Amino acid sequence: MSRQVGATATSLPTHFRMTSGDLMPSVALGLYQSLPEEAVDAIKLALKAGYRHFDTAWVYGNESALGQAIRESDVPRNEIWVTTKLWNTFHAPEDVEPIFNESLKNLGLDYVDLYLMHWPIAHKRGSFGGTTTNHELSEDPFPTWQAMERLVESGRARNIGVSNFNIRRLAKLMSNPMKVTPAINQVEIHLFNPQPEMIKASHFMWGEEHGVVIQAWGPLSGSVGRLMLDKALSAPEIKESAEELGLTPGQVIMSWHVQRGTVVLPKSVTPSRIIENLHVVKLPDAIFEKIEKAATSYPRVRLFDPSRSWGLDVFEEGTYQRR
Ligand SMILES: NC(=O)c1ccc[n+]([C@@H]2O[C@H](COP(=O)([O-])OP(=O)(O)OC[C@H]3O[C@@H](n4cnc5c(N)ncnc54)[C@H](OP(=O)(O)O)[C@@H]3O)[C@@H](O)[C@H]2O)c1
Structure with missing residues (x-):
């Protein structure tokens, strides 16, 4: 069964199928760095324009704005896909449910469609980075994952996944006796860091049954x-x-992402750009190939690598050109 849903010979998939069977819209409005006061109007406008997928996180501080905008819109909750994320300081298994409950309270919702482990890296409670990294739990986040599995069992997280995992870390996590495999790996992907090997691994390494759908964050390299x-x-x-x-250039970039088989998460608080980014079209093969070739030929640039401040090599890439 294909993971890509709604595609025709001339159009891109409108949705991606999760291992749970749920359908995730292929374009989301990203909310990183959207101030709560601007986010409410941006989300309401996005809902009117047709967005049904929103990507927030506990650490973004705008979960409440997302909940408010949903409540004030006339789109039913069950037509909207809401993702939020577990922050690094709450990886101790006993901390996962309380902070998840806080996210639900912020959102004013009784379930989320997707809960992601924001980073593979665990920080000690109440801390941020550096010497406070919990190396053992960062190398083996399975206890954190098991606490997330319990949220699925409770019905309050419909799907769970990870973010910013490299292939080794994801393969290691998936070698555990999981009850629920990750639906998603949300990673930095754009023209200057296209990560074709990650996309290939997600499609082929774990197969259809356990396949991990990739979401592209920073799709415009605008983080x-x-x-x-x-x-x-x-x-x-x-x-x-x-x-x-x-x-528009933005539409070409969004279309390229979805055509590569990734869910795309552009952030904007500007009405015209919010509307613009939702319009993705199937690119002619020659144009798609031209962009793919260019992207994989540029010197690779990772926009955000916290390895130094967090005191361990998060991505294990060795030769990345740091900004
Ligand atoms: N999991 C993670 O660790 C992680 C990390 C980073 C991001 N994310 C997710 O991914 C989402 C997107 O990433 P991002 O916000 O870092 O970067 P991005 O979407 O690549 O870039 C956002 C920037 O691009 C501008 N922009 C948006 N559409 C445009 C268009 N069509 N033409 C020109 N400029 C445009 C926005 O400006 P205006 O807002 O002023 O329009 C904003 O300055 C985030 O919001 C978040 O949901 C996840």
Whole structure:
């Protein structure tokens, strides 16, 4: 059974099927760095424009804004996909349920569609990074995962997954006797860090039954200011394709992500861009290949690597060019 749903010869998948059978919309509104006061209006506008998928996290501080916007919209809760995430300081198994309950309370919801372990890295309770990293629980987060599995059993997290796991860490986690396998790995993917090996592993390494769907965060490489964002939007293969197809550079990039088989999570609080980013179209093969070739030829740039401040090599990539 294909994981990609709603695709035709001329259109991209509208949804991705989780191992639970649930259908996740292929484009989400990302909420990192959206201030609560701007997020409410942005989410309401997105719901009107047709978005049905929102990506927040406990650490973003805008779960309440998402809950408020959903309540104030006329879209039924069961038509909306809500993702939130477990922060690193709550990886001790006994801390998972209380902080999950806090997220539900912030959201004003009685379940989330997806709960992600935000990072593979555990920090000691009440701390942040550096010498306070819990190395044992970071190397083996299975006890944290088991606490997340209990949230699925309770029906309050419909799906669970991970974020920022490299292939080794994910394979190690999945070698445990899991009751629920990760539905998702949400990782940094954009023109300058396209991670084809991660996408390939997710599709082929674990097979259809346990396949992990990849979500692309920072899809415009816009997580850390304008420099890389502008570089992506003005890359020749993006600009030329946009002109040829009558699309915006942002739409070409979103379409490329979904065509690669990833769920895409663009963040915007600007009405015109929110509307723009939802419109993804199947790119002609030649254009898709041109962008894929360019992306895999650029020097790879990871936008956010907390290895130094967290005191361990998070991605184990060795030769990445740091910003
Ligand atoms: N799991 C993780 O560790 C992790 C880490 C980072 C992000 N994420 C998730 O991924 C989402 C997206 O990542 P991100 O926010 O870091 O980066 P991004 O989506 O690549 O870039 C966001 C930036 O691009 C601008 N923008 C949006 N659409 C545009 C368009 N069509 N044309 C030109 N500029 C546009 C936005 O500006 P305006 O808002 O001003 O329009 C914002 O400055 C986050 O919101 C979050 O949900 C997850």
